[in-house]
Amino acid sequence: MALxxxxxxxxxxxxxxxxxxxxxxxxxxxxHPGASFSAAEIMGVLYFHKMKHRPSDxxxxxxxxxxxxxxxxxxxxxxxxxxxxxxxxxxxxxxRKLGSRxxxxxxxxxxxxKNHSFPGIEYSGGSEGIGLSVSxxxxxxxxxxGEKNRVYTLIGDGESNEGQxxxxxxxxxxxxxDNLVAILDRNMIQQDGFxxxxxxxxxVRDKWAAFNWNVVEVNGHKIEQIIDALSRIEKVEDKPxxxxxxxxxxxGIKHMANNPQWHGKAPPKKxxxxxxxxxxxxxxxxxxxxxxxPENYEEKVRRAERAGADLIHLDIMDGKFVPTTSFxxxxxxxxxxxxxxxxxxxxxxxxxxxxxxxxxxxxxxIVTVHVEACNEMEFVxxxxxxxxxxxxxxxAINPGTQFPSWLIExxxxxDVMIIMSVNPGFAGQKFIPESLDKMAGTVKxxxxxxxxxxxxxxxxxxxxxxxxxxxxxxxxMVAGNAVYGSPxxxxxxxxxxxxxxxxxxxxxxxxxxINDMRSDWIKSRKNMLIPLARELGIEEDLHAIK
Ligand code: DX5
Ligand code: ZN
Numbered sequence: 177m178a179l180x181x182x183x184x185x186x187x188x189x190x191x192x193x194x195x196x197x198x199x200x201x202x203x204x205x206x207x208h209p210g211a212s213f214s215a216a217e218i219m220g221v222l223y224f225h226k227m228k229h230r231p232s233d234x235x236x237x238x239x240x241x242x243x244x245x246x247x248x249x250x251x252x253x254x255x256x257x258x259x260x261x262x263x264x265x266x267x268x269x270x271x272r273k274l275g276s277r278x279x280x281x282x283x284x285x286x287x288x289x290k291n292h293s294f295p296g297i298e299y300s301g302g303s304e305g306i307g308l309s310v311s312x313x314x315x316x317x318x319x320x321x322g323e324k325n326r327v328y329t330l331i332g333d334g335e336s337n338e339g340q341x342x343x344x345x346x347x348x349x350x351x352x353x354d355n356l357v358a359i360l361d362r363n364m365i366q367q368d369g370f371x372x373x374x375x376x377x378x379x380v381r382d383k384w385a386a387f388n389w390n391v392v393e394v395n396g397h398k399i400e401q402i403i404d405a406l407s408r409i410e411k412v413e414d415k416p417x418x419x420x421x422x423x424x425x426x427x428g429i430k431h432m433a434n435n436p437q438w439h440g441k442a443p444p445k446k447x448x449x450x451x452x453x454x455x456x457x458x459x460x461x462x463x464x465x466x467x468x469x470p471e472n473y474e475e476k477v478r479r480a481e482r483a484g485a486d487l488i489h490l491d492i493m494d495g496k497f498v499p500t501t502s503f504x505x506x507x508x509x510x511x512x513x514x515x516x517x518x519x520x521x522x523x524x525x526x527x528x529x530x531x532x533x534x535x536x537x538x539x540x541x542i543v544t545v546h547v548e549a550c551n552e553m554e555f556v557x558x559x560x561x562x563x564x565x566x567x568x569x570x571x572a573i574n575p576g577t578q579f580p581s582w583l584i585e586x587x588x589x590x591d592v593m594i595i596m597s598v599n600p601g602f603a604g605q606k607f608i609p610e611s612l613d614k615m616a617g618t619v620k621x622x623x624x625x626x627x628x629x630x631x632x633x634x635x636x637x638x639x640x641x642x643x644x645x646x647x648x649x650x651x652x653m654v655a656g657n658a659v660y661g662s663p664x665x666x667x668x669x670x671x672x673x674x675x676x677x678x679x680x681x682x683x684x685x686x687x688x689x690i691n692d693m694r695s696d697w698i699k700s701r702k703n704m705l706i707p708l709a710r711e712l713g714i715e716e717d718l719h720a721i722k
Contacts, residue, residue, distance in 0.1 A: 181224040181566075182567060183541040184541075184591035185224075186221070186225055189220060190217055191456065193219070193220060194213055195455050196254075196259070197213070198451050200268035200278070201443070202443050202444070203268075204442065206441075207250070207251050207440070208249065208250065208439065209432055209442070210248075210363070210426045211332065213252065214396070214425045216256075217402060217423075218330060218396055219252060222242055222328055223242070224259075226406050227239070227326075227328065231295075238325065240328065241328065243298055243327065245329050246330055246332035246335050247282060249330070251268070254282075255268060277291070277292060277294045281300070282297045284300045298314075304332070305335055305337075305338025305339075305341050307331065308331055308358060311358075312353065316351050324355075326355050327357070332360075332366070333371045336360070336377055337366075337374075337375045342387070348416040349389060349416060352415060357406070357416070357417050358416065358418040362420050367440075368436050389415060391420065397427055400517060400518050402421065405419050429454060447697070450687050457680045461485050462652055463480040463485050463669070464654050466493075468657070468661055474514055476660060477514060482666070483668075484669060488520065489522060492505075493524045494524070498600050499601050500602060505537065508521065518541040518542065520540075520544070520632075523543065523549075527554075528549050528554075528558060532558050536567060542568040543568070544632075545558055555571070559589050570591060570592040572596060572634070579617075584621075588628075592630040592652065593630070595632070595633065595650070597612075597635040597641070600635070603660075604661060612644055616649065619648065632652035633645035634654040658672060659672070681708055685697070695717060698714060702721060705718065
């Protein structure tokens with residue numbers, strides 16, 4: 177069975193995998209953070225959402241296969257497998273130690289070597305270029321036997337220098353292996369340099385197409401694009417497929433990102449708490465399309481997506497629960513066709529229990545209902561429907577509403593909590609400052625009850641209030657007027673992203689200062705911090721560093 181995680185759950189687990197991987201690498205004092213991070217979403221989608229597999233029965237006959245051909249992403253791979261349930265995640269601390277199952281390069285699992293091999297690993301990697309050929313062997317055998325198993329293979333762009341990759345490319349199309357999917361981690365860096373300088377691979381799309389493969393290209397850090405590509409590929413017959421996943425090596429830790437130095441280097445152990453904080457600080461920007469010029473939602477979705485928005489926030493208003501009416505499920509159904517960007521539906525309607533099915537059918541990824549609009553029984557019913565459909569459930573709470581204690585026992589099944597900072601009904605309202613205390617108080621209750629989901633800020637979020645709600649605990653930022661209130665949507669989103677970066681860096685600097693390593697942190701992060709120096713008040717610190 178596949179684990180089939182919901183969008184926000186998947187997003188969180190991929191983050192957890194990065195956190196585990198970096199702890200393992202720092203503990204070992206060596207390892208490959210770069211490739212572990214560039215392939216984190218790819219491996220997460222495969223193991224948490226797509227592949228048929230059984231962590232309790234790694235050799236299950238009906239499983240899909242994952243061949244990690246590039247292999248350098250081992251720490252990230254181990255982290256994903258442990259989160260999926262193959263081993264206890266504490267074992268990551270044994271990475272690269274003598275006698276550990278977690279060697280620098282993965283070792284194939286076998287029952288005879290239980291203590292020295294890692295359950296779930298199908299292929300011993302490390303020598304580049306071979307895994308695709310192994311995958312062809314498995315895919316061909318399964319096809320000949322009339323079995324349904326699918327084979328997914330991760331290859332690197334540095335690895336693509338190997339001639340064997342191209343021999344395999346020829347063979348896979350000769351045998352019409354439509355049960356084989358290669359995924360190219362196109363991070364543009366190999367070892368200590370850039371691929372296009374060492375051995376140019378472009379035009380890589382044309383190369384694979386010329387070998388008669390079905391080629392799809394995605395942003396390899398967008399979960400929804402990977403999911404979408406994988407399901408489109410399932411319909412292709414008679415050809416193998418390749419997903420060219422455009423990624424950033426080291427993605428997640430800013431000073432490691434796109435820097436060849438971090439291909440195979442461990443961070444100092446003392447940096448780990450700050451790196452973990454950085455990974456947990458990621459901010460998702462969710463433009464609300466009811467704001468600005470009326471209607472023209474299609475254009476608003478497209479422009480926000482192009483400018484790098486993470487989610488689209490859809491405010492459903494029925495004219496009863498709130499004084500205004502916006503749009504309903506049919507509009508969402510239509511918008512679903514134009515983009516795979518996750519849809520974050522916020523239902524401001526009476527009796528949501530009677531309508532939630534429509535929003536499930538419309539293709540929402542997150543559906544949030546108001547505590548004021550349902551009692552516990554109705555909430556449970558809604559929750560069940562959403563979980564069954566694989567949709568992230570959310571709950572929203574108005575500025576004047578007390579946190580209802582009945583929610584506590586349902587926290588495990590709530591992926592997001594919207595804490596309103598205006599009284600819902602209209603975009604463009606003024607942020608209610610008291611909602612900051614409310615948010616901080618709610619976050620305290622949630623943390624003490626071990627809540628793992630996201631906090632979403634909604635209402636009056638702009639370049640000034642963003643940092644405040646971030647400090648109070650919000651990681652998803654709804655922005656209506658701040659995105660669509662003036663014509664240059666692109667600049668508006670860039671501006672919000674900039675403020676998000678300032679908020680994150682401020683927090684990390686504070687943590688570095690508390691941990692007595694301020695100048696050390698600034699030094700390792702120097703190039704990232706120079707453009708923000710004035711806003712962070714660190715011009716002198718930077719000056720002091722040679
Ligand atoms: C309020 C809605 C919000 C709002 C956001 O009823 O739930 O999503 O429209 O818009 P701004 O950011 O303009 O407050
Ligand atoms: Zn909203």
